[in-house]
Amino acid sequence: MAKFDPNESFELERYNPEWPQHFEEECHLIEEALGDHVLELNHIGSTSIPGMRAKPIIDIQLVVEAFAPIEEYERLLSGLGYHLHAHKDFDQRDHLFFWKGEPRTHHLHVSEYATWEHYRYLLFRDYLCKHPEMAQQYQAIKQELADAFKAKRPAYTKGKTAFIESVVAYALEELGDE
Template sequence: MEQPVVIEEYNEKWPFEYQQEERKIKDALANKAIAIEHIGSTSVQGLGAKPIIDFMVGVRDLNEVEEFIEPLAKIGYEHVYHKEFPTRRFFRKGQRRAGTHHLHIYNYGSEEWKNNILFRDYLRTHPEVLKQYNQLKKELAEKYLNDRVAYTNAKNPFISDVIQKAKWSE
């Protein structure tokens, strides 16, 4: 069953949860991960979020991800195939549409990799934009309470705009 979209106030435990899980992921992937980053709203202090910890793992080649399926399964991550995202591999910990941790794997240094970091870091350093995004998320969560896909899609124009601003300010 689909969980409703609920935006919780920022929780100081999220970075700690990330660090604990990051160790397990590093162990499971051995030396295959070039970098692991905390992304998504739980990575931005003061930003409300769905209580899902997002990880981004950078690899040299997405074909390597086949080797990760079994080790990640042993620590509770299920591989979820998304044909609409050919440049990303995705793993979820927790139930479908109610995951507790999301693991996104990209080619290290790819456009998607850079955009995730640009967006996160821009929010971290621009309190006014963070406030706007927080407000938008709350409004969209009310509007799309039972439709996570619509909620996510409705955030995309704001996210794209922030990424463009971040690129211009580099």
């Protein structure tokens, strides 16, 4: 059985203009496997932001109307090579997380429609796409953290949290002004 290694080493790579195409190709496979479970598929994470250095892992948000039993997603996605990440600190009531590849190539985040988990990823992505200066700040933070925590993904991820939350707050504020 494949094992999710939270301390798998990583490097940030230059933006690859093929990442959106990789996203589209994977979406086609997911739609075929999950059928009517799929409400939306969104390209999220750093590979969705043009010009952003990123780990070469395509983050995909699968939006569903309502969660099916976890076992159903596991059964349908296992044929594509996805594995459920279950961890004591991971709340599976509002978000499911699957991963694929060794080394990892894809992350699949399953969220219910019209929930905070659904919207926050899109708010973050869209704000950084609209505000390149904030995207540059995020890239600098990511690089600093990647240099410090090359084989400690949890520390790398935790180090980004405050910036991500501030960007989402700015995005909400901007929406309120429109």
